[in-house]
Amino acid sequence: MDPTKFPPRLLLDTGVFIRALEYDSDAHKNDPRTKDCRDLWIALSQTVKTEVLVAAVTVLEYMRGPSGKAARPVAPPVVPGVIYASFHYRVAIEMADWATTDAIREVRDGTSTPRRIVAYDALIVGTARAYNADCIVAYDQDMKKLAAKAGIDCREPSHFRPDPTLFRGTKPMFPPKT
Amino acid sequence: MADDGIDLDLTGENVRPETLDARVSLGLAVALLEAVIAVGTYEDTSGEAPFFLTMTEMKAASVHLAFMPAPARESLAGTHAFAAFQHAAKRLSVYLRGFERVPKELVRPLDRLRQAARTMPANVNANARLLDETVSLSELVTPEIQLITSAETLRALIIRAGGSRATVQLRVSEQRTSFTANISKELVASDDFHVYREAEVTGIFLRDPRAIGSPIVSGEVTDVRFIEKVDRVAAFDKWNEAAGRPWKGVTDIEAELRRRGPH
Numbered sequence A: 001m002d003p004t005k006f007p008p009r010l011l012l013d014t015g016v017f018i019r020a021l022e023y024d025s026d027a028h029k030n031d032p033r034t035k036d037c038r039d040l041w042i043a044l045s046q047t048v049k050t051e052v053l054v055a056a057v058t059v060l061e062y063m064r065g066p067s068g069k070a071a072r073p074v075a076p077p078v079v080p081g082v083i084y085a086s087f088h089y090r091v092a093i094e095m096a097d098w099a100t101t102d103a104i105r106e107v108r109d110g111t112s113t114p115r116r117i118v119a120y121d122a123l124i125v126g127t128a129r130a131y132n133a134d135c136i137v138a139y140d141q142d143m144k145k146l147a148a149k150a151g152i153d154c155r156e157p158s159h160f161r162p163d164p165t166l167f168r169g170t171k172p173m174f175p176p177k178t
Numbered sequence B: 001m002a003d004d005g006i007d008l009d010l011t012g013e014n015v016r017p018e019t020l021d022a023r024v025s026l027g028l029a030v031a032l033l034e035a036v037i038a039v040g041t042y043e044d045t046s047g048e049a050p051f052f053l054t055m056t057e058m059k060a061a062s063v064h065l066a067f068m069p070a071p072a073r074e075s076l077a078g079t080h081a082f083a084a085f086q087h088a089a090k091r092l093s094v095y096l097r098g099f100e101r102v103p104k105e106l107v108r109p110l111d112r113l114r115q116a117a118r119t120m121p122a123n124v125n126a127n128a129r130l131l132d133e134t135v136s137l138s139e140l141v142t143p144e145i146q147l148i149t150s151a152e153t154l155r156a157l158i159i160r161a162g163g164s165r166a167t168v169q170l171r172v173s174e175q176r177t178s179f180t181a182n183i184s185k186e187l188v189a190s191d192d193f194h195v196y197r198e199a200e201v202t203g204i205f206l207r208d209p210r211a212i213g214s215p216i217v218s219g220e221v222t223d224v225r226f227i228e229k230v231d232r233v234a235a236f237d238k239w240n241e242a243a244g245r246p247w248k249g250v251t252d253i254e255a256e257l258r259r260r261g262p263h
Helices: A014-021 A032-045 A056-064 A089-098 A101-108 A115-130 A141-150 B022-043 B078-096 B104-118 B137-141 B185-189 B232-242 B253-260
Strands: A009-012 A051-055 A082-085 A135-137 A153-155 B006-011 B051-059 B063-071 B125-130 B133-136 B148-162 B167-172 B179-183 B197-207 B216-226
Touching: A009 A014, A009 A115, A014 A032, A014 A056, A014 B232, A014 B253, A032 B232, A051 A056, A051 A115, A056 A082, A056 A115, A082 A115, A089 A115, A089 B148, A101 A115, A101 A141, A115 A135, A115 A141, A141 A153, B006 B022, B022 B051, B022 B063, B022 B078, B022 B104, B022 B125, B051 B078, B063 B078, B078 B104, B078 B125, B078 B133, B104 B137, B125 B137, B133 B137, B167 B216, B179 B185, B185 B216
Parallel strands: A009 A051, A009 A135, A051 A082, A135 A153, B179 B216
Antiparallel strands: B006 B063, B006 B125, B051 B063, B125 B133, B148 B167, B148 B197, B167 B179, B197 B216
């Protein structure tokens, strides 16, 4: 990962957060997305310049687990650089600006996602905005649309990998014609 | 003007000692002094303010009165009395500005002060200087500002904690000034409690909606979890294990999150 691409404050979406923790399970060993999530998680832990926000909603999603497999009720660690961002009245007030019913419907239209789930995603985006996150890291397409509505940059974990053309000694395979 | 006492200034057009009803101006001064003494009494464990106030200055040019604290009893050290006075003066300013709910023991003296301020003629601006902070007594007639109460968890640096009524001074990155909140003695006395450490602080906080960013001005802390200075990747892996790795067998995590929804 390229730490120069890290903004001062970013929020990890639930999927990215869970993948960063489940990097070694059989279900993910060969998934390049999970490797990106894990590498990003490790790189973020090695810099003091970037704060990582984890929405309270994400902690809930993790704890509830997939169908029929809830987590044991163990509180997540409180460590430097990771901030649990809660949903409270200020988040609600800020969200009222952009997370309108029409906006949520617009994001949902053309997808198979129920509107209530988009509204749930909106809580995460709203939390990111109220906590002044510079960027949301997510794979979820609805999350990207919601982030655009909220005016927040949204990137996939691979965005933080070094730009290949910046590797020392490498040359562009197809140099531009002069 | 002294930065270590109280000044009361009454200014305005044609405001001079001979144009002002002395009962009104001195009534305001007495109400102010009584309010400081009441806060000093409330804050001191002995149940009695360890200081009284002496008049040090009275200017004839305008209406200017200055007061200084003195130990209430000879047995009391001057430094203790002065520290108690400083604390009382600061707390009075907090109550007068509406930054904290006024304890019931102080409602009466503060009401008396408001009433005394209300009896001042309209052309008089009454300003009390409490240590280095000036409070407009003329504006006390307006109702207290409505603070917003919000239950929140904050990442905060604990600067100071303790006192006979336990309080904790906190600094959060989102606002420039620190604030003081009430806390239980049990929390402060626990072995894990440390000052100059960062923590996740949960509580009911009061925010001032008039200022940009609605900063926290006071509150009550209900829980403190100190930051563990550990390898955070390892700490989360350990947590995932302790939680039973609920997501271990799920291949498409995004699809699973989408499938089950929020219920």
